[in-house]
Amino acid sequence: MTFSICVRERYEDELGEEQTRFGVAVTTRLPGVGTLCPFASENGAVATQSLVNVELGRKGVAYLDDGLAVDDALNALLNADEGREQRQLHGVGSDGEFAFSGAECQGWFGHRVGENYTVAGNLLTGESVVDAAAEAYESGDRSEPLAKRLVDALEAGHEEGGDKREDLEVQSAALVVETTEERSPRPYYDDLRVDATRTPVADMRETYETATEGYEAAVEKYQE
Template sequence: MTFSICVHEEYVDADGETHDRFGVAVTTRLPGVGVLCPFASENGAVATQSFTNVELGRKGVEYIDDGLAVEDALEALLNADEGRTQRQLHGVDAEGTFAFSGDDCHGWYGHVEGENYTVAGNLLTGESVVEATAAAYEEGDREEPLAKRLIGALSAGSAEGGDRRTDLEVQSAALVVETTEERAPEPYYDDLRVDASRTPIADLRETYEAAKEGYEAAIRKYHGG
């Protein structure tokens, strides 16, 4: 019912210090995906979907925060989950990636792992959806904010057909970005949700643009930026 992308990037801030950032974005042909699937912290990002078990995402990030490698954390959770054959679970940390698609997910389903990113989906029109999502992320301009590039990746997957259940008009999309860099205030555009819409990715992009504009205005007014 979903396709999503998790990414890890290392970058240098304006002061020349190196940081890690993690992002996850997801869309589906059901409402409220933002409370179910995307999870991130300054140590990793996880997406849980396909007969979603929310605890896999919550605990996955908690385990990563406690120091477990993403592969060990997510595999341990799946091993304890009686419904694992119906799950998709994927994510990244600073050192690696992990992706799993159970044999009882509904087709088309599958995933790809790239350098520091993962993409997975189920109930899609075909494999090209996850391939297009991955390609759009890889080809994105690294000078642009990660949140914007994640929306672009979702848009590319949707353009390839996305979720195949065209009879379901009410859809949703969400993104979360976290970083080891301390920012005051935190950018408003790094945690966004469109809970019920017929055009969720377009609405997520519009929400991002408005949030970014609002953030920049607040910086200028209150922080002298």
Template sequence: MTFSICVRETYEDDDGDEQTRFGVAVTTRLPGVGALCPWASENGAVSTQSLTNVRLGRKGIEYLDDGIAVEDALQGLLNADDNAPARQLHGVGHEGEFAFTGDECMDWAGDRAGENYTVAGNLLAGEGVVDAVAEAYEASDRDEQLAKRLVDALDAGHAEGGDKREDLTIQSAALRVATTEERDPEPYYDDLRVDATETPISDLRETYELAREGFEAALEKYGDAYEDDDMDAVSDA
């Protein structure tokens, strides 16, 4: 009922220190996907879907935060889940990738694991949806914000037919990005949800663009206060 992507990227911050960021983005032909499927922290990104078990995502991230490798964390959760054949679960940690599609997931269902990313989907128009998401991400410009590139990847899958249930018009989409870098404040555009709409990807893109514009405006107006953690630094508030 969903397709999604999880990614891991290393980069240098403004001080020249190496950091790692994780991102997850998801869309489906049902409302509220952001409340159920995508999970991310400074230690990994996970998406739980198909016959969705929220615990797999929540506990998966907790295990990654505890230092457990992504394959061990997610496979261990599936081993303890009696309905594992109906689940789809995938993600990335600091090292490695993991993708699982149970035999009872509804066609078309499948996944793809590449270097530093995973993509999975079920009830799709076909395998081309997953491939389009992966290829759009692989070709993306690393100089652009990860949140934007995740929206672009979802858009590519949507263009290939996406979720095939055209009778369900109320849809949703969401993204989350987390990083090992200490950021204050956290960018508004790295945790976004569109919970109920007929145009989830375009709405998520517009939300991202407005959130980034608003974040930049807030930094311009209140940057000194954020840096000093002191409202006395605010001028013309």
């Protein structure tokens, strides 16, 4: 399933208290990727793809919530998975990163692990897709919302060619951001999906911008 990015960021909230946020974003040349690939909580972010095993994502995040390190959690799941060589699984936890690409994934496939992030993809036009997504994230302005910067990373990979299956026109994209910070209300733009479209990244950006506008209007109207 195309390519995805998982990230961890530490930051200070408005009260000067240290917080951690996690994000995951994905796009593919199939519909409904938001139901299959991206998983996140206040303890980590995980993406499961290639021949998808959704339980790897669900249980991966559950293990992180239980306090396991990301490499221990995801390795344990892969070791119990008979189809592991057809899987891609990657993510970030509170203190580490993990990425796995099985030998039977379809090319181009591979992953990149950086400081506080992972990127992985399969059925891509080439390695430059993963590199472009990673570099867009690395160079992003940390003052901007993480959700926006995840869309920027998807856009960079998409512009490099993205998923090579041009005969599959119906595509999708999704992103999820979670944080240790208590927020009320939760920003509407931190959990977005575009389930069936021919322009997934452009539609995701438009959805993000519209959700941001709606969130800001609601805060202004209802704040005391």
